[in-house]
Amino acid sequence: MASSQLGGPARVLRAFVYSWRGLRAAFRHEAAFRQELALAVVLLPLALWLGQDGVERALLAASVLLILVVELLNSAVEAAIDRFGDGHHPLSARAKDIASAAVLVSFLLAALVWALILL
Numbered sequence: 001m002a003s004s005q006l007g008g009p010a011r012v013l014r015a016f017v018y019s020w021r022g023l024r025a026a027f028r029h030e031a032a033f034r035q036e037l038a039l040a041v042v043l044l045p046l047a048l049w050l051g052q053d054g055v056e057r058a059l060l061a062a063s064v065l066l067i068l069v070v071e072l073l074n075s076a077v078e079a080a081i082d083r084f085g086d087g088h089h090p091l092s093a094r095a096k097d098i099a100s101a102a103v104l105v106s107f108l109l110a111a112l113v114w115a116l117i118l119l
Contacts, residue, residue: 022072030075032103033068040064056117063110070106074099 006014026033043064051057077099081092 026072026075030071033071033075036067036071040068050118059113060117063106063113067103067106067110070102074103 047060051060
């Protein structure tokens with residue numbers, strides 16, 4: 001049976017396997033993801049401890065997790081572009097720069113959320 005014909009629990013399981021493979025690949029091949037994951041390991045327990053209620057805890061934790069999400073997307077963009085070779089192309093450079101800027105914006109958002117809640 002082709003994967004496109006899978007339904008129900010089999011489809012969900014296969015999607016989970018692909019997602020887990022993606023997380024492992026990011027951890028193995030992306031230094032920035034490993035660094036941001038280390039930051040998340042420190043900040044997520046702090047978010048749960050420092051937040052005064054469920055909403056604050058959720059905002060603090062979500063802002064940290066968003067950094068990981070955006071880094072995964074940034075890494076995917078870079079991998080897709082690098083597949084086509086090492087030659088410089090202005091559109092490839094622009095795509096990589098924009099994806100990198102998205103990571104920066106996610107860090108700024110996290111800093112803003114943490115500052116507004118904790119200060």
